[in-house]
Amino acid sequence: MVKKENLTQKQSDVLREIYEFIAANSYSPSVRDIAQVLGFSSPKGAGDHLAVLEKKGYIQKNSSARSIRLTEKSLWYLGVQNPSLEKNVDYLPLLGSIAAGKPIFTEENIQEYVPISAQIMGKTKGQFLLKVKGDSMSGDHIIDGDTLVVKTQNTAENGNIVVALVNNGAVVKRFYKHDDGVIELRSSNPLYEPIVAEDNLMIQGRVIAIYRNIF
């Protein structure tokens, strides 16, 4: 499961209501609009939530009327697309170097939110981006600097290219589970030895797409 604990349930409700309002009206709700839908009798309740949401980076606003804007972070958090007219773009978090022992979707791990075409990508719920380091998967034509689109999942089928967390951090490998239960993570470059099952091996997701810039 992806960790989304950065917001409380109430804060999440408020954020979702803002999204719903903008999706329906194409302009931002007022503080009182939010309070009314959430059942608050005072604008202050909603106003306090807005302040928290802004501090945590989920919205932007200023002192003008109806000036709330959803950030890319909130679009990813809600698992929704940009509410403004076109329905083609999703936002995926680009993760930096993933350290072992910590949840993968922590604040420090997320470098930026990248808009991705839903049209060529399909549904992007629970996906993230990861930069490839090294040439251990060159046999699968995945090379250093490539950006991977990873679908979050904690199991895999034999032969899947997965992102896994082992002792020394995150690795990209082909997944194989033997009959005796031993898990093997194979590089597709023969120069690299396979990693054999360890207790603390955790599958983070499956690679479903690759992006590469050629300069």
Next chain:
Amino acid sequence: MVKKENLTQKQSDVLREIYEFIAANSYSPSVRDIAQVLGFSSPKGAGDHLAVLEKKGYIQKNSSARSIRLTEKSLWYLGVQNPSLEKNVDYLPLLGSIAAGKPIFTEENIQEYVPISAQIMGKTKGQFLLKVKGDSMSGDHIIDGDTLVVKTQNTAENGNIVVALVNNGAVVKRFYKHDDGVIELRSSNPLYEPIVAEDNLMIQGRVIAIYRNIF
């Protein structure tokens, strides 16, 4: 020339200002915001223009603060894209099988327009997408089914991966020009013979990025 006579110059100015404001702020201007930029000393001047623009179908609004929305008609009129999307997404044509002897950017060639993240792609002017067929470039880790992002240009430097039009259609190859002027298009898979210069060889563009779906 497309007729754009449905609006007067002043009305057009007001409409453009609304667009500029939304593009800059991601929320609608107030009546007074518009009046100020246009140099009116009264909100009524701007308000009258808004009423006309709404009656003519260029905007929608209600009595709420900052509730102006641009219609598709106005986006077309101004020759712009949705201001909230324009920052992040460009549309690139995905070309089908390119036949020799015809211009590359014909209507029949364009299968669809794919929204592409400008953030990971950079400037996309004059670019197009092309599906790879065959494994002749597998040595460069470009394989069958990959989608190429191609920058339109009719020259290339040695070693560039280019899209070229030869007798039998479009090919993706590495470009080399010898001292004697002979042009050689090399596959990176040794199983394929190089193509040597022909009179009707035309460079269409250079490959600047690759996208691949893994199922």
Next chain:
DNA sequence: TAAATTGCTATACAAATGTATAGCTAAATA
């Protein structure tokens, strides 16, 4: 256990905002 945070109610207020009234000039139209 003490302090901070969350999540509100109730009330108030100044500023922002949409809209109305009245009227003016210049240009276009009938």
Next chain:
DNA sequence: TATTTAGCTATACATTTGTATAGCAATTTA
């Protein structure tokens, strides 16, 4: 020529709106 339309100025006003003050209860954190 008379009338309408476009394009404003000046002023006013009722809401809408963001925000502040004061306070309370429950929960979480230190």
